[in-house]
Amino acid sequence: MKTAIEMKGVRKTYGKDVVAIDDLSLTVEEGTIYALLGPNGSGKTTTIRILTSLANADKGNIELFDEKLSTHKNFLRKWIGCVAQQSGVDPMGTGRENLMLQGKIHGLKGKALKNRVEEMLTRFHLQKDANRLSMNYSGGMKRKLDLAMGLIHQPKLLFLDEPTTGLDPEAREDLWKTIRQLQQEEGLTVVLTTHYMEEADELSDRVAFMNEGRIVAEGTAEELKNKLGGDTLTIQCTDNAQAVHATEALKKFYQVTRDERTLNVQSKQGAEELPKILKVLENDQTDVRSAAVSRPALGDVYLMYTGKALREEKK
Ligand SMILES: Nc1ncnc2c1ncn2[C@@H]1O[C@H](COP(=O)(O)OP(=O)(O)OP(=O)(O)O)[C@@H](O)[C@H]1O
Ligand SMILES: [Mg+2]
Structure with a gap:
């Protein structure tokens, strides 16, 4: 199996006082789903911003598909799709318009663009609502549109920052199904952050617990649970x-x-x-x-490593 992501000793600070991530090392194999879990401010989004080259690390080595991140940014960006924590949907555009624009940004045009947009609308069950303004979409529909936009240019590595926060259980399971399908049918590598233990447990091949900018435990969900013995x-x-x-x-x-x-x-x-x-x-x-x-549940392992429960879980 090829390695999709290799991070070694990565550090990122903001100003003098905030160490967002420190000495972070992780490996994600191609075609797998990798989950980053951790409380608010533990460095999940920062990790994703660095891996998508939206932010620069202060130090450390990062390779995506065996290419150094710092030297091939534009080249690598073609391979990467990203769905940010904050929705990137333009509320004043329809679903279809949002997808068309995103496709154009990635250099798609003409028939290829049109076909890809229709393919995405179908895949995410948005055809019926394609001509409605997206500001009138429900939270789940907006998130699906976000995902479709992140996938428009057929990336091989997809980053999802809290893809299911705020979705009802049904919409969440629906999204899990889609993500799993993309992995199985298209060999997509997925890195996601979440506050939901069951999401990491159900969906991901490997899990990393983050706390205060560091990975405090890492492995398959089973391996992590077995650590509790x-x-x-x-x-x-x-x-x-x-x-x-x-x-x-x-x-x-x-x-x-x-x-x-x-x-x-x-x-x-x-x-x-x-x-x-x-x-x-x-x-x-x-x-x-x-x-x-x-x-043991995954949450118990988290508790053992950090001494605190995931705040979101208690809501
Ligand atoms: N642009 C920025 N300027 C200054 N500090 C920042 C910036 N972005 C993040 N930070 C700080 O870096 C730390 C890690 O933040 P980050 O957004 O990566 O956490 P997170 O794990 O994604 O949290 P959440 O679960 O709330 O989304 C926090 O202390 C945060 O305040
Ligand atoms: Mg975040």
């Missing part, structure tokens, strides 16, 4: 103070993380361990509101 016991205390107390009591015996009044305890055999844990807490006179055992 067992079940997660979720214990909810009556308040934060009780939870702090409980964390102290359990830390001696278990691997414990806390997010406000919720404790996550890792255990190989959760169901058998739970009564023992409750006993420890009872002896310690901690008030427990509820306790549950679950197989």
